[in-house]
Amino acid sequence: MRIPFQRFPTVFVRLTGRNGCLREYRALVSPATEYCILPKVDAYRLGYPEAARDEPVTEPPNLFRGVTFNGYWEGMLISVKEVAIGGVSRTNVDFIAFDLPQVATFDVILGRSFLNPSRLAIDYAGNEIRIGETEEKR
Amino acid sequence: MPASSPETREATFEQIKKEHPNLWVAVTVTKRDENGQPVAGKVVADDADRYRLRDQIIMHNDICIFFAGEPLYPLFL
Numbered sequence: 001m002r003i004p005f006q007r008f009p010t011v012f013v014r015l016t017g018r019n020g021c022l023r024e025y026r027a028l029v030s031p032a033t034e035y036c037i038l039p040k041v042d043a044y045r046l047g048y049p050e051a052a053r054d055e056p057v058t059e060p061p062n063l064f065r066g067v068t069f070n071g072y073w074e075g076m077l078i079s080v081k082e083v084a085i086g087g088v089s090r091t092n093v094d095f096i097a098f099d100l101p102q103v104a105t106f107d108v109i110l111g112r113s114f115l116n117p118s119r120l121a122i123d124y125a126g127n128e129i130r131i132g133e134t135e136e137k138r
Numbered sequence: 139m140p141a142s143s144p145e146t147r148e149a150t151f152e153q154i155k156k157e158h159p160n161l162w163v164a165v166t167v168t169k170r171d172e173n174g175q176p177v178a179g180k181v182v183a184d185d186a187d188r189y190r191l192r193d194q195i196i197m198h199n200d201i202c203i204f205f206a207g208e209p210l211y212p213l214f215l
Contacts, residue, residue, distance in 0.1 A: 001173045008209075012175050012176050021199050022199060070214075084174075085175075105205040107188065
């Protein structure tokens with residue numbers, strides 16, 4: 001599958017939640033990001049109330065800490081029922097419910113928890129993403 | 139929102155970007171390319187704030203959300 005992009009490598013990705021609700025986003029493809037990311041409000045809408053951290057004292061078991069260029073951050077780990085880019089789909093994909101700054105203009109980041117083990121090439125010279133299944137996934 | 143009624147006028151995503159510049163938009167997809175990528179749809183809501191946009195689409199069970207523009211600042215994600 002060949003998907004053109006302009007400034008940033010982006011694709012539209014469809015997320016199906018455990019409640020059957022479906023959301024589609026223009027997502028940034030980021031192989032250097034360990035987990036996929038989506039906004040907390042959408043995680044909740046897709047049927048993952050555990051995306052909210054209601055208890056400020058004790059640490060819930062799905063609390064996840066990571067590191068960025070800007071220091072440490074934390075979010076809630078959820079497992080999205082189905083994630084698909086065209087014919088490339090995965091089930092039970094790990095996402096972190098985390099609100100990226102709005103000025104980033106991306107709601108969703110597709111990281112390694114979705115991209116591995118797909119075949120992925122980001123061709124900046126050709127402004128094209130090539131993504132497909134590995135042999136064992138076909 | 140544009141003068142035309144929401145959910146009645148189909149537009150390509152390129153048209154939507156021009157008509158809703160630098161806004162978050164929610165679109166019901168009406169057309170996809172050979173890769174399954176959405177290329178046209180009907181705008182349900184737009185807003186400069188993505189959380190207010192969510193308030194407007196809470197009843198929709200299948201909808202596409204994107205920012206109709208490019209980042210204004212360099213990204214370090």
